Structures are given as structure tokens and as C-alpha cells.
Amino acid sequence: MNDGLLFIISAPSGAGKTSLIKALITRDASLSLSISCTTRTQREGEIDGVHYHFLDHTGFAQAVTAGAFLEHAEVFGNHYGTREADVRACLAAGRELILEIDWQGAQQVRARFPAAISIFVAPPSIAELERRLNGRGTDNADVIARRMAQAHSDLTHYTEYDYVVINDDFDAALNALAAIISAERLRLARQQSSLTELFSHLN
Numbered sequence: 001m002n003d004g005l006l007f008i009i010s011a012p013s014g015a016g017k018t019s020l021i022k023a024l025i026t027r028d029a030s031l032s033l034s035i036s037c038t039t040r041t042q043r044e045g046e047i048d049g050v051h052y053h054f055l056d057h058t059g060f061a062q063a064v065t066a067g068a069f070l071e072h073a074e075v076f077g078n079h080y081g082t083r084e085a086d087v088r089a090c091l092a093a094g095r096e097l098i099l100e101i102d103w104q105g106a107q108q109v110r111a112r113f114p115a116a117i118s119i120f121v122a123p124p125s126i127a128e129l130e131r132r133l134n135g136r137g138t139d140n141a142d143v144i145a146r147r148m149a150q151a152h153s154d155l156t157h158y159t160e161y162d163y164v165v166i167n168d169d170f171d172a173a174l175n176a177l178a179a180i181i182s183a184e185r186l187r188l189a190r191q192q193s194s195l196t197e198l199f200s201h202l203n
Contacts, residue, residue, distance in 0.1 A: 002190055004091040006113055007031075007098045007181065008106045008161075011121035012151035014133040016167040020121060021100055023174050028181070034087060034099045037063065040078035053083075071101060071108035076146065080105075084112070096181075103157035117184050119177065120161040124168035126151070 011017035025031050037053040039060050048054050055063070060079050063069060072081030082099060090097045099109060099116075106118055123129040129151055133144050158164050163180050167173040188195070 002094060002193075004093065004095040004097060005181075005184060005190075006087070006091060006109075006116040007096070007184075008109055008116050008118040009098055009100055009121060009177075010103055010106050010118070010154070010157075010161070011167075012123070012129065012154040013147045014129045014136075014151065015121050015123045016132070016170065016173070017100065017121045020167065020170070020174055020177060021098060023170075024177050024181075025098070027174070027178065031096050031098055031181070032090070034082055034090070034097050036100075037069075037081045037083060038078060040080075070112060071099075071105035073102060073104050075102065076143075082109075087113075103154060103160065106160065117163075117180070118161040119163045119165060119180060120158045121165050121167050121173070122155065122158060124166055128168075 009017060009021060021033060025033060035049065035051070035053060037055050037060065039055055039057050040052075042048065042052075042054050046052065057079070060072075060081065063081065063083070064072060068083055068085070069081035070084035070087055072079065074080075080101075082101065082105070087097060087099075099105070101109065103120075109116055110118065123132070126148075130144070130148055133139065133147055139147065165173050165176045165180075184190075
């Protein structure tokens with residue numbers, strides 16, 4: 001059995017990454033989303049161990065010191081991290097896993113998992129990104145300004161990824177993500193053992 005596929009999906013805030021991943025997983029039951037650890041406050045309706053593993057700052061710092069995280073970063077004052085043991089267990093079981101992380105986390109993961117497939121989701125324009133952030137109605141002007149500044153930085157790292165998907169039309173972007181995943185599953189290296197058996201009967 002092959003190890004599972006590991007997909008990294010990154011995007012600036014407001015590009016639609018989270019909605020795309022949710023729709024992708026709903027469409028394709030073989031995919032699952034890695035559950036990150038975070039120090040941010042648990043929101044209404046969120047379940048510990050389902051949406052995130054919620055840790056206090058002390059617990060998170062202890063995990064960092066113990067080297068438990070495959071990647072970790074601070075985002076707008078909150079800490080996020082992916083436990084390496086969780087990822088390795090999923091892949092060893094042949095499962096396909098998505099990491100929803102920023103470019104800094106993606107760099108850390110690629111150093112440990114060079115075979116990870118990385119996808120960057122970008123907005124069609126900076127103006128559209130700002131329009132989407134304002135349209136959420138959840139952040140004040142200062143927070144939006146910080147997110148826009150961060151987005152400018154994030155977008156400079158798109159060249160580090162294997163694929164770039166522009167989320168101009170949601171359905172088209174979703175179909176593009178699905179196509180990337182299908183193509184990666186069909187790589188010769190992943191099918192070699194079954195194909196060797198199949199074609200051996202043709203001799």
C-alpha cells in the first residue's frame with residue numbers, strides 16, 4: 001500500500017481557501033483536513049478535536065519545546081501548529097490529507113515531506129480581495145488593514161508552490177483543485193505496483 005498523499009493549500013486571508021477546502025472535502029470523501037492546534041479562543045459551535053485542538057499558551061509552548069509540531073506559526077496574535085505524529089499516522093494508513101497552512105508553515109512541511117503537493121489559492125486582484133474582506137462584516141478597519149498588509153506579503157510567495165489556482169469563480173476554482181488532486185493520484189509512481197501486475201499478463 002502506498003503512503004497517503006499530503007496536500008498543502010495556502011492563501012492570503014479572504015481568498016476563499018477555507019470555503020474551497022470545505023467544498024472539496026464534501027465532494028471527495030477520500031480527503032480529510034488535518035486538525036491544527038491553536039491558542040485562539042474557541043468560538044461558539046466549535047468542538048475541540050473536530051475543528052481544532054484548543055490549547056492554552058503554556059500547553060502550546062510545551063509542545064513546541066518538545067518538537068511535537070511539524071509546523072507552527074503566529075497569526076494575528078494567535079498560535080497555530082500541526083502535530084507531526086498526527087500527519088505521519090494518517091499518511092502511513094494510506095489516507096489523503098490536506099494541510100491548510102500559510103507559506104511559512106508550507107516551507108517547514110516541505111522540508112520534512114518533500115513529496116507534499118503544494119497549492120496556492122490567489123484572489124483575482126488585490127481590489128477584489130479587499131472587497132471580500134470588507135464584505136465579511138466581521139472585522140474592523142484596522143484588522144482589515146492588517147490582513148491586507150499580510151496578503152501583500154503572502155502573495156509574493158506564490159512561486160514556491162507546485163500549483164496556483166485563481167479563485168475568481170468559485171466553481172471553476174473548486175474544479176481546478178479537484179483536477180490537481182485527480183492528476184496527482186494518477187502519477188505513474190503511485191500506480192507502479194498495480195500496473196506492473198496488470199501489464200505482466202500482456203507478455
